[in-house]
Each structure stands twice: as structure tokens, then as C-alpha cells.
Amino acid sequence: MRRSTLKECTVLIAQTGRSPLTLSLRVWPTIALVSVLVATPLAILGFTIYSLNEKNSALEQQNENLSESADEVMQEIDQLDSEIQDLQERAGIPDRASAAPDADRDRSRGGVAVQIEPEELLAIAKTAIPNLASQFHGEVKPAVAETLEEEAARVAARPEGRPVKADLRISSRFGLRSNPFGRGYEMHDGIDFPGPQGTPINTTAPGTVEKAEYQRGYGYHVVIDHGYGYRTLYAHLSEMAVKQGDTVVADQAIGTLGSTGRSTGPHLHYSVYWNGEAVDPVRYLSSSPSKD
Ligand SMILES: [Zn+2]
Known part of the structure; x- marks a missing residue:
């Protein structure tokens, strides 16, 4: 049997x-x-x-998630910004500089694409949000509200419905018609409702009485200015219940049907004017008005 010659070792510790x-x-x-x-x-x-x-890859993952979140926030800010700009345009406010930071521009400073750290993106977002909010609440929102109010007022000023509640037919329509007093044709700038003398006549929109007077052609007649370019005329009345300068509401009684002026028999002549031009009143008789 072979035995090892090395049996002990000496370990030196310096x-x-x-x-x-x-x-x-x-x-x-x-x-x-x-x-x-x-x-x-x-x-x-x-x-x-x-x-x-391990720690490093966890941090990288965390950083990537943060980066994605920051990108999403920036996209939402951009979206908000363009929606606010859209509202602003509709409300008629002149163009403004965008309140949202241009992340793409910031990413490529000096013409070389630079990755922005998510912390920096979030910091940009944090300053953009109050800017957007103050722009929206300070300027855009009141302007939009004003536009809506104006639109509502314009809609309210638009003549709507019939000037006589009684069930009267229309005998003469708007446009060219043969002259009821003689030969040839004439332009009829309204519509006629023949009916019993004394039938109540009412306004078709709120406004101010511009005229309540006698004239050879229209006889006793009332003109109402409704604002927003709208006027209505009620002619050949037997009596007038309003005077010039009166404020009237919609459906207010303003007189009674008659045959004064240039008239072949008791009837109401009703005209609607828009920006000074006579338009077909039939378009305004229904309670669901068509667009101008
Ligand atoms: Zn007429």
C-alpha cells in the first residue's frame, strides 16, 4: 500500500x-x-x-414604466390643449400661444434627439396643467358661456309660430302674385290670413315696438324689432294695443285683425324681415324652426 509522503503542512500567517x-x-x-x-x-x-x-434591472423597469406614464400624461395634456384651442376658436377668441409644452421640440434640442428623463417630463407637465387650467377658466370658459348665451338670445329673438292663434288659412303667399287691385303682378312681401274683424293678433317673438302707426298702404300696423336682425310686421289692423317703444314678450296681444289701408277685406298681413330683407314667413310658422 502506497502511503502519502506528505503528512503535515505548515501554514504561515504574515x-x-x-x-x-x-x-x-x-x-x-x-x-x-x-x-x-x-x-x-x-x-x-x-x-x-x-x-x-437584479436591483438595476428592477430600476430600469421602474424607469421605463415612469417614462411611459410621463408620455401618457404629456399626450393627455396635448389633447386637452387642442380641445381648449378648438373651443377658443369657436368662441371667437384670437389665437394664443399653446400652453402645453411641446415635448417633441424639447426632445430634440439642438437638432439632436435627446431622451428626456421622465422626472423632467413630469415637471414640464406639472407646470403645463395650471397654465391650461387658468387659460380654460380665465378666458375660454367665460367666452364659450357668452357665445352660448348669445346663441340662446339669437334663437329666442327668432320669430316663431303663428301671429294669429285662431285657425285661419293663408290666402296669399310670399312672392310674386297677381295684383289684387288691378292688372299685372306685384311682389307680396308677406303672407295674408283672412279672418273675422277683431280676431286677436299676437307677437311671434319678444322685442321692442318700432312702429305702431297708420300708413296708407299698411293701414294701422305694428313693426317689432326683435334684435339679431329680426323684425316682424302686422298690418291692416282694426286696433293697436301697443305704442312705439313698448317692450313686448312672445305671444303678446298687440292688436286686432281689420281691413285698414290698402286692403280688399278683413285680413292680417304678416311679414318677417331678416337683416332688412323680407323673407318667407312660412319658414317661421312652425314651432321647430329651420336654420336661417
Ligand atoms: Zn299681404
């Missing part, structure tokens, strides 16, 4: 300024000790590198 510590050990314990001394730091180093890597 000590600064002192003589080395000497350990005499058998072979296997020596190998074991050296292995532990070498392997432990390697294991610790390996583990540290591994956990740093």
Missing part, C-alpha cells in the same frame, strides 16, 4: 512588524482551510454582483 504566525496542520485540514478562505470572498462578491444586477 503579520506586519511581527514574526509570522505558524500553524502546523495535517494536509486535508489545510486544504479545507485554504478553500474556505478563498471561496468565501468569491461567493460574497458573486452574490453582491448578482443582487446589484
Whole structure:
């Protein structure tokens, strides 16, 4: 049987300024000790590198998520900005500089694309949101409200419905017609409702009485200015219940049907004017008005 010639080892442990510590050990314990001394730091180093890597990729993932969130926020801000600009245009406010930061422009400073850190994007977003909010509440919202009010007032000023509640037919329509008093044709600038003398006549929209007087052609007649370019005329009345300058509401009684002026018999002549031009009143008789 072959025996190992090496039975003991001496391990020297160097000590600064002192003589080395000497350990005499058998072979296997020596190998074991050296292995532990070498392997432990390697294991610790390996583990540290591994956990740093793990931490790093978790951070990268977190950063990527943050970046995506920041991009989404910026997109939403852009969307809001363009919606506010759209409202502003509709409300007739002159163009303004955009309150939303131009992230694409910021990304390419100096002509070279630069990745903006999500923290920076979020900081930009944080300043953009109050700007957008103050623009919306300070300027755009009141202007839109004003536009809507004006639109509502315009709609309210538009003549609507019949000037007589009694069920009277229309005998003469708007446009060219043969002259009821003689030969040839004439332009009829309204519509006629023949009916019993004294039938109540009412306004078709609120407004101010511009005329309540006698004239050879229209006889006793009332003209009402409704604003927004609308006027109505009620002619050949037997009596007038309003005077010039009176404020009237819609459906207010303003006189009674008659045959004064240039008239062949008791009837109401009703005209609607828009911006000074006579338009066909039939378009305004229904309660669901068509667009002008
Ligand atoms: Zn007429």
C-alpha cells in the first residue's frame, strides 16, 4: 500500500512588524482551510454582483414604466390643449400661444434627439396643467358661456309660430302674385290670413315696438324689432294695443285683425324681415324652426 509522503503542512500567517504566525496542520485540514478562505470572498462578491444586477434591472423597469406614464400624461395634456384651442376658436377668441409644452421640440434640442428623463417630463407637465387650467377658466370658459348665451338670445329673438292663434288659412303667399287691385303682378312681401274683424293678433317673438302707426298702404300696423336682425310686421289692423317703444314678450296681444289701408277685406298681413330683407314667413310658422 502506497502511503502519502506528505503528512503535515505548515501554514504561515504574515503579520506586519511581527514574526509570522505558524500553524502546523495535517494536509486535508489545510486544504479545507485554504478553500474556505478563498471561496468565501468569491461567493460574497458573486452574490453582491448578482443582487446589484437584479436591483438595476428592477430600476430600469421602474424607469421605463415612469417614462411611459410621463408620455401618457404629456399626450393627455396635448389633447386637452387642442380641445381648449378648438373651443377658443369657436368662441371667437384670437389665437394664443399653446400652453402645453411641446415635448417633441424639447426632445430634440439642438437638432439632436435627446431622451428626456421622465422626472423632467413630469415637471414640464406639472407646470403645463395650471397654465391650461387658468387659460380654460380665465378666458375660454367665460367666452364659450357668452357665445352660448348669445346663441340662446339669437334663437329666442327668432320669430316663431303663428301671429294669429285662431285657425285661419293663408290666402296669399310670399312672392310674386297677381295684383289684387288691378292688372299685372306685384311682389307680396308677406303672407295674408283672412279672418273675422277683431280676431286677436299676437307677437311671434319678444322685442321692442318700432312702429305702431297708420300708413296708407299698411293701414294701422305694428313693426317689432326683435334684435339679431329680426323684425316682424302686422298690418291692416282694426286696433293697436301697443305704442312705439313698448317692450313686448312672445305671444303678446298687440292688436286686432281689420281691413285698414290698402286692403280688399278683413285680413292680417304678416311679414318677417331678416337683416332688412323680407323673407318667407312660412319658414317661421312652425314651432321647430329651420336654420336661417
Ligand atoms: Zn299681404
